[in-house]
Amino acid sequence: MGDRPEPAGAPDAGLDAVMAERRQLINLAYRLLGSLAEAEDAVQETYARWYALSDEQRQAVEVPGAWLTKVAGRICLDVLGSARARRERYVGEWIPEPLPGRGITGDPADRVTLDESVSMAFLVVLESMTPAERVAFILHDVFCHSFAEVAEIVGRTPAACRKLASSARARVRASRASAAPAGEHAALVREFKQAWESKDIQALIALLDPAVTAVADGGGRISTVVRPVEGAEQVARYAVEIAGWIPGLAILERTVNGLPGLVAQSNGVTVTVMAFHVADGRIARIWGVRNPDKLRSWTVAPPP
Numbered sequence: 161m162g163d164r165p166e167p168a169g170a171p172d173a174g175l176d177a178v179m180a181e182r183r184q185l186i187n188l189a190y191r192l193l194g195s196l197a198e199a200e201d202a203v204q205e206t207y208a209r210w211y212a213l214s215d216e217q218r219q220a221v222e223v224p225g226a227w228l229t230k231v232a233g234r235i236c237l238d239v240l241g242s243a244r245a246r247r248e249r250y251v252g253e254w255i256p257e258p259l260p261g262r263g264i265t266g267d268p269a270d271r272v273t274l275d276e277s278v279s280m281a282f283l284v285v286l287e288s289m290t291p292a293e294r295v296a297f298i299l300h301d302v303f304c305h306s307f308a309e310v311a312e313i314v315g316r317t318p319a320a321c322r323k324l325a326s327s328a329r330a331r332v333r334a335s336r337a338s339a340a341p342a343g344e345h346a347a348l349v350r351e352f353k354q355a356w357e358s359k360d361i362q363a364l365i366a367l368l369d370p371a372v373t374a375v376a377d378g379g380g381r382i383s384t385v386v387r388p389v390e391g392a393e394q395v396a397r398y399a400v401e402i403a404g405w406i407p408g409l410a411i412l413e414r415t416v417n418g419l420p421g422l423v424a425q426s427n428g429v430t431v432t433v434m435a436f437h438v439a440d441g442r443i444a445r446i447w448g449v450r451n452p453d454k455l456r457s458w459t460v461a462p463p464p
Contacts, residue, residue, distance in 0.1 A: 178210065181225045185232050190272050191298050192236040193243070194256030194283050196457060202239060206232040229305070233295060233313035240291035251380030253388065255447050256283040257454040258433040261415030274418035276336075277302050280435035280447050283417070285335045289328050296321045297328035338439035345438045346420040352436070352443060353411050353422055356399050364396035369442035374398065379451035382431075395446065406431060423458065430458040 185206060189199035209231055210218070221227045247254045258280065259272055276282060277298075286294050292314050299305040299313065300321070307318035307325070314321055340348075348367055355363035374395045378384035383405075389398050403409055408427035413420060416435045424432040433455060437445035449455065 202235045252386035255377035281437045293324045293328040296324035340438035349420045361396045365392045368392035369444040374446040376448040382450040
């Protein structure tokens with residue numbers, strides 16, 4: 161997966177231009193699907209369809225990048241529709257696949273631009289949308305496509321797509337309104353790490369919003385709670401309890417989807433990646449990904 165597709169009978173002229181779209185398509189598909197693995201599959205399928213065209217059909221495409229984006233968008237829309245059914249059968253909570261910063265084997269950060277549109281809080285809001293809302297919003301508001309272009313992908317009128325994006329935008333705006341500045345976010349995550357390492361429950365409680373929610377994703381592969389843990393004391397005690405489960409525990413400060421987060425390693429192997437949402441001077445949300453299928457990009461720890 162991720163290998164350069166073999167052009168079946170395609171002329172060399174224009175090949176570089178077509179392949180240059182790959183990074184943009186990965187960026188689009190990851191934001192639409194919340195999974196780097198699924199994004200790469202969707203982009204691979206997009207290129208497979210491009211090379212399934214005859215030479216004459218490819219030469220008739222005036223703007224290959226627009227064609228590729230349209231096809232990738234439709235593939236992602238189909239995947240989102242089937243994903244809703246799959247996630248209903250998922251064991252426990254489903255959290256988007258976390259992305260590391262630079263320095264990891266395979267360099268996911270070289271393929272996906274790490275900005276606020278890939279923060280875990282942003283992706284979790286996207287998960288609450290219908291597939292059509294998500295596609296309309298991402299294509300228009302993040303990638304600046306016109307509603308006429310979005311309509312061709314979603315299969316609705318431009319006016320309907322405008323309404324979809326507007327509804328999605330309101331949800332995103334509400335989530336962004338409470339987000340803390342980057343410096344405050346980083347400081348609280350660091351303090352959380354120190355309190356967690358020392359197993360200081362009271363220090364942890366002081367850092368957490370009284371109504372904090374912690375969500376863990378083990379996918380049925382790893383032992384973890386299958387429902388959100390709510391409340392500062394409950395979350396603090398759960399964090400300390402987790403520390404006792406993991407042999408050879410090391411807690412590292414790392415970039416997670418473009419923001420400061422934490423990585424828990426057991427004897428050098430990444431077993432949990434944690435992302436945080438900070439608001440009003442406290443940690444309000446914690447997402448802990450433990451499903452090993454979602455941690456493949458974290459096999460080698462980056463330098464601090």
